[in-house]
Amino acid sequence: VVRVPRRATLAEAATVPMNGLTSQLAVDRCGAGAGDTVVVTGAAGAVGGYVVELAVAAGLRVVAAAGEADHDLVRGFGADDVVAAPDGDVATALRAAGHEPAAAVIDAALLGEGCVGAVRPGGRIVAVRKVNYGPAPGRAIEHISVRAYGTNHAALALLASHVDAGKLTLRVARVLPPDRAGEAHRLLAAGGLRGRLVLAW
Numbered sequence: 001v002v003r004v005p006r007r008a009t010l011a012e013a014a015t016v017p018m019n020g021l022t023s024q025l026a027v028d029r030c031g032a033g034a035g036d037t038v039v040v041t042g043a044a045g046a047v048g049g050y051v052v053e054l055a056v057a058a059g060l061r062v063v064a065a066a067g068e069a070d071h072d073l074v075r076g077f078g079a080d081d082v083v084a085a086p087d088g089d090v091a092t093a094l095r096a097a098g099h100e101p102a103a104a105v106i107d108a109a110l111l112g113e114g115c116v117g118a119v120r121p122g123g124r125i126v127a128v129r130k131v132n133y134g135p136a137p138g139r140a141i142e143h144i145s146v147r148a149y150g151t152n153h154a155a156l157a158l159l160a161s162h163v164d165a166g167k168l169t170l171r172v173a174r175v176l177p178p179d180r181a182g183e184a185h186r187l188l189a190a191g192g193l194r195g196r197l198v199l200a201w
Contacts, residue, residue: 002156005163012170013163015046015196020159020168021149022128023050023108027058028155029142030104031124034059037102039118041090042109043079044070046196047128050168051106052077057167063099065090065109073194077169091117107131171195 004013026047032038038055042048043064055062056078064079071082085093088111094101101120110131119125121138130143149155162168173195176184184197 002153002160005160007164007166008170011172011175011198011200014198015170015172016159016163016168017156018146019046019050019196021152021155022144022146023047023054024155024159025144025146025149026051026106026108026126026128027054027060029124029144030055030106030126031140032060032103035061036104037061037063037080037099039063039065039090039094039102039105039115040079041065041085041105041107041111041115043074043077043082044194045108046171046193048108049074049077049171051108052079053168054162055106057162063094063097063102065093065111070194085111085114088112088114090114094118173197175200177201 030038038060040048040051040062043052043066052062052064062079064074064082065085066074066082068084074082083093083097101118103123105115105119105125107115107127110129112131113134115125116133116136119139124140127143133141173193175198178199178201181199
């Protein structure tokens, strides 16, 4: 239990725990230190957007991968640079933009093999769900689950403090009543949301 951030409505606050804790866990587990570069895929999405902002708050340099239409949005989250990888080949997109392989990749878009060359040997790839990365010599791969932070009160309190400090942007796409939960699932499955769906009782 934590205090609702002063800057948030209850609907907005409801969007913090699952995506926020997943994102904080990813940043904590990526192994990058202050000043290191981390690549974030799916940076305009629900998890990816949080990851960008939390990585910036942790002192990391962020190169984000997102569709061209979302580049301004993702720069607004604090990304140092944004690249487009429409075919999922993040490594090639990084090289084309003049970037070296990063200390870590946080794969919120679950792009898999296209991320391997984006992280330098000795670095780490963190995925928010199970996905196949194929051969990844010299790179550590970790698949995370929000359950690991399910009782991490300090992490949840940190997220609330980031909201109050304006470091974490809460985006609500739609607020729906519980009898329209099926519609919410269809909207989520269709993709392209730029915010979270909230069921309000």
